[in-house]
Amino acid sequence: MLRKSLMTGAAIAILATTAQAETIAVPEYPETYSQDVVETIFGEEVADPFRWLEDDVRNNPEVANWVERQNSVSGAYLEQMPANAWFKGKMGELLNFERFGTPTRAGEHYFYSYNSGLMNQSQYFVRDGLDGEGRLLLDPNEWSDDDATALAGTAPSSSGKYLAYAIQDGGSDWRTIRFLDVASGEAVSDEINWAKFTGMQWVGDEGILYSRFPEPEEGQDFQARNFNQAVYFHRIGADQSEDQLVYSTPDRPALGHVGLTTDDGRFAIILSREGTEAKQEVHVVDLAKRDEMGWKPRTLVGGLDHEWNPIESVDGTLYFMTNQGAPKYRIVSIDMDAPTLEWKTVIAESDMPISGASIVGGNLVVEYLKDASSQAVIFDLQGTRKSDIALNGIGSAGGFGGSPSNSETFYSFTSFNRPSTIYRLDLDTNETRIFAQPELTFDPDNYGVEQVFYPSKDGTKIPMFIVKRKDVTGPAPTLLYGYGGFDISLTPGFSSSRMAWMEAGGVFALANIRGGGEYGKEWHDGGRRANKQNTFDDFIAAGEYLKANGVTSEDGLAIQGGSNGGLLVGAVVNQRPDLVNAANAAVGVMDMLRFDRWTAGRYWVDDYGYPDREEDWKVLRAYSPLHNIRSGEEYPAMLVTTADTDDRVVPGHSFKYTAALQAADVGEQPQIIRIETRAGHGSGKPIDKIIEEYGDILSFLAFHTGLAVPSE
Structure with missing residues (x-):
């Protein structure tokens, strides 16, 4: 039996914070049996004693029993968090406002x-x-x-x-x-x-x-x-x-x-890709010839070399957004009725990456990212710049859908301190009006949004947003969030859980680390495959900046990330346990030597590499959260979160990682797991489950960073 008990006889570890008088005993973990599973991979013996936890909960009673026992322990512990009820109540308040989605028009229907x-x-x-x-x-x-x-x-x-x-x-x-x-x-x-x-x-x-x-x-x-x-x-x-x-x-x-x-009904476009990297083949079916040709496609782009995102069709001409010859993207067109197919540049690459484009009423609406914040510009179909769309400061705009035959478009705008407002824009008149605006229970102007640029280990400047109440002037417990993968850009957006943290007096920070798409292909490439360590270095440097510059106190840093961000948290805790005071690794990819064996995992080789190739395996082995737990080091308080029905990142990743943490000698802080039922990877989760889950997470992070919530 491999087991880690933090309670022995009368020697009970007690946790306390300077901001909270409560003391809470660290829980005794359930027993987790280990198997004698050892494989020799590229000359190295690799033990996998908790492989049995990879099985589906629905099919393996032993795994189901393990989940039940772990939840019993973590549930009892989390219920004792002093701010648990406060955070759940505050999130309920912050979510209790009308929310509209961006409208879609079809015919005369919205x-x-x-x-x-x-x-x-x-x-x-x-x-x-x-x-x-x-x-x-x-x-x-x-x-x-x-x-x-x-x-x-x-x-x-x-x-x-x-x-x-x-x-x-x-x-x-x-x-x-x-x-x-x-x-x-x-x-x-x-x-x-x-x-x-x-x-x-x-x-x-x-x-x-x-x-x-x-x-x-x-x-x-x-x-x-x-x-x-x-x-x-x-x-x-x-x-x-x-x-x-x-x-x-x-x-x-x-x-x-x-x-x-396409909106005009002329073409069907088939996009094919092998992994998560945006490299596609493009085939086109002329729907006007379907009666004679059926679904026979015409190859437009062969080979998985570049990204090709269709925008729309106008009078037989197709418009695409591509990174071919343009790491920050350009917009091109091709006349499908011409005797010879020829790509033409409509909008050239600029110093700001293009994040999206649409054709509305004979105009190209192009979305850019400027230091991870949205910009939107209107061009004509020949690429001549007409005007900018005025947005409400630092934030994220989205939508801009519509039809080439209609001048109406809808878009949303949100920021860290502002939930989405939906706007209607008429491109013929340039008139903008509010379609839906939420009534809030807080004043957005009470919160400040700052962007800083800090140096990473190799000197690369990394952008980071820092958000807090304007009356929070000194070092305060800080929640640092990151992702850093799959060309995904983290942009400003409203979150009830982050707002609850700030309402309690905490600081929220979001680091735009390499591996994302904030600055185009080079930024993505800088944090994937053999360069993945840059992602971790960037996040570590963010934490160091926050402490060195008095944003947070020496014992007040919490880190959080989900999915690829859960991997980030696990790797950073292993590499710098001294930097972090509390951590939440959510639905994380924790076993980097076997991630490609389940569901969508085999797509991720574009970002991570191939575990069956020695060169890639050595990189993965060097940072895999499961395989690099440092027994004998003092680890921060860790809350792992997952769901038993997650079929994106199967919960076995989190199960094995938690079992390994609990079996290791990583000090006296709790290493617990919270396992949701019928919640998957996160999308579609009911509001009541969101409130319960984040109430537990935030109160855990608050307790272990000294964040004392306001007294009622």
């Missing part, structure tokens, strides 16, 4: 999501005309007893006659697609199963393109690796067994495919 405040799942409405009365179409709160069945995507047909919508159950990545008749609100009997990583793209009102995988073997739906994705066409009124295969590559099973359609 479709949007709506939440009155504390609904577990947002509802879905339609308006007939912009100023029409909202009519409820879908209420996911009625779909399950625990409200863990969520609306995971919507797509109105071209005229707005039908609505396709995706259902997510228990947080899984699998989707069930169903349909509604919009006029009557009645369900259409069609149902599509085993869809995953898919869009729902309409061909007129006729049917949709969607992506699916073969049905997995029984009991393997949450663990089997995802291969042989294919694009199908489903015609309204037909059974799924009659769906037409549009595109597949059985000779290249690792390729994933998604089908898109």
